[in-house]
Amino acid sequence: MNEKFIKKRGIVKRKRCTVGYRNEGGIKAIPHNLALDIRRNRMLYVFLSIILDYFLVFHYIPMVGLLMAFEKYSPVKGIFGSQWVGLRHFKNFFTGPFAVKLIRNTVIIGLLDFAVNFPAPIIFALLLNEIKNRAFKKIVQTVSYMPYFISSVVVAGMIISFTKAGGIISVAFSFMTDHVSENLLNLAEWFRPIFVLSGTWQWIGYGSIVYLAALSGIDQGLYEAARIDGAGHWRQMWHVTLPGIMPMITMMLIMRMGILFNVAADKLLLLYNPANYEVSDVINTYIYRVGLGSMDYGMSTAVGLINSLIGTVLLLTSNRILKKTTGSSMF
Numbered sequence: 001m002n003e004k005f006i007k008k009r010g011i012v013k014r015k016r017c018t019v020g021y022r023n024e025g026g027i028k029a030i031p032h033n034l035a036l037d038i039r040r041n042r043m044l045y046v047f048l049s050i051i052l053d054y055f056l057v058f059h060y061i062p063m064v065g066l067l068m069a070f071e072k073y074s075p076v077k078g079i080f081g082s083q084w085v086g087l088r089h090f091k092n093f094f095t096g097p098f099a100v101k102l103i104r105n106t107v108i109i110g111l112l113d114f115a116v117n118f119p120a121p122i123i124f125a126l127l128l129n130e131i132k133n134r135a136f137k138k139i140v141q142t143v144s145y146m147p148y149f150i151s152s153v154v155v156a157g158m159i160i161s162f163t164k165a166g167g168i169i170s171v172a173f174s175f176m177t178d179h180v181s182e183n184l185l186n187l188a189e190w191f192r193p194i195f196v197l198s199g200t201w202q203w204i205g206y207g208s209i210v211y212l213a214a215l216s217g218i219d220q221g222l223y224e225a226a227r228i229d230g231a232g233h234w235r236q237m238w239h240v241t242l243p244g245i246m247p248m249i250t251m252m253l254i255m256r257m258g259i260l261f262n263v264a265a266d267k268l269l270l271l272y273n274p275a276n277y278e279v280s281d282v283i284n285t286y287i288y289r290v291g292l293g294s295m296d297y298g299m300s301t302a303v304g305l306i307n308s309l310i311g312t313v314l315l316l317t318s319n320r321i322l323k324k325t326t327g328s329s330m331f
Contacts, residue, residue, distance in 0.1 A: 069302035082298075089302035098286060106282040106307075110261040112196050118256055120200050121207030122249060126237065128208065129215050141212075144205025156270035159198055160185065186275040195271065195280075199264070210252065211245055218244035250328040258315035261307060283307050 038045050064079065069089060071082040093099055124144070131137040147155070162169040163184040174181040184190045218241065226236045265284030272280035283303060291300030323329035 066301065066305060068298050069305045071298055073297045073301075075297075085298070089299045090306070093299065093303055093306070098281075101278070102281060102283050102286050105279060106261050106263055106284075108279075109192055109195065109263050109282060112192055113199060113263070114256065114260055116196050117200050117203060117207075118253070120204045122211055122245075124204050125208040125211035125215060125245075126241065128212065129241070130233070141205065144208070146205070147202045148206035150202070152264070152266045153270065155198060155202060156267055159194065159271060163194060185271060185273065188276050188279045191271070191276040191280050195267070198267075210248060214245040214248040215241065246326065247328045250322050250326055251330060254315060254319050254322060254330050257318040258311045260314055261310060 067079050068082070070084060070086055071079070072085050073079070073082045077083075128137060128140065131140070161167055164170060165182050167181075170181045170184055173179075173184060184194060222240045222244070223236055226240050231239065261283070263282045263284055265282070265288055268280055268282060268285050269288065272285070284307070287300045287304050287307075290296045290303070319329050319331065
């Protein structure tokens with residue numbers, strides 16, 4: 001049909017993509033396009049379904065268990081048959097004798113860990129990036145990754161052995177301070193530094209991987225232009241390297257804020273003792289004791305929910321602030 005005849009009769013052509021997808025039809029075209037896309041990308045959807053099933057089974061369905069925070073949970077009656085108590089567990093926690101100590105220790109250890117172990121992988125990656133000998137660089141990287149693959153039980157055992165009276169760290173400490181060698185874990189003032197620095201040793205190499213990947217993606221022409229302008233190593237790092245990895249730093253910072261106060265309970269449970277209990281007991285260890293020790297599942301769920309809500313608020317807040325200040329964000 002010619003164009004004049006089409007305009008005269010008011011006939012409207014119905015368009016289709018050459019690949020078979022409907023361009024028109026709005027919501028009605030979605031089922032057709034989705035079915036066609038599934039047929040053409042079967043394997044992609046198979047792999048996607050595995051990931052979705054994982055999150056559904058292990059992350060979303062268990063969220064039904066949050067109802068226990070508002071119940072006097074009984075394993076016999078189950079989640080939907082237990083007595084509803086409302087906010088009683090939350091009130092009992094905040095008015096109880098342990099709330100202040102738990103919150104204080106969680107905040108202090110969480111902030112210390114963040115202050116030391118967030119910038120440490122960034123600094124380590126920048127230092128590795130300055131190494132020109134590739135063989136030596138690979139050796140350093142490999143050695144730094146190894147502690148990550150050691151389980152928390154083994155790490156805790158090593159810390160206990162090294163810091164006990166006569167241990168390597170204890171002897172070195174006594175030599176520097178002219179004190180008698182003693183168990184450092186029994187000294188409350190040394191527990192937090194030992195815990196944080198052991199985390200640095202365990203995570204610094206593995207945490208630097210993402211920053212090394214970001215560094216490899218920086219355009220080398222920017223360094224050449226900086227050198228032509230007379231910039232030295234420090235100027236290049238400040239004006240080229242750091243801006244180049246700033247989006248990655250922002251993303252990792254937002255993710256870290258979500259788990260800021262989610263202190264590793266497994267290592268704490270293995271390291272704390274009556275001597276350092278006053279500074280080492282945190283919310284996660286309290287959840288473990290109440291939930292598995294006292295079988296008070298409702299209280300442990302309530303306290304865990306409080307911790308998760310705080311992490312969610314910190315994540316959303318940091319995401320919004322960084323989005324406005326740097327232009328980079330997770331969502």
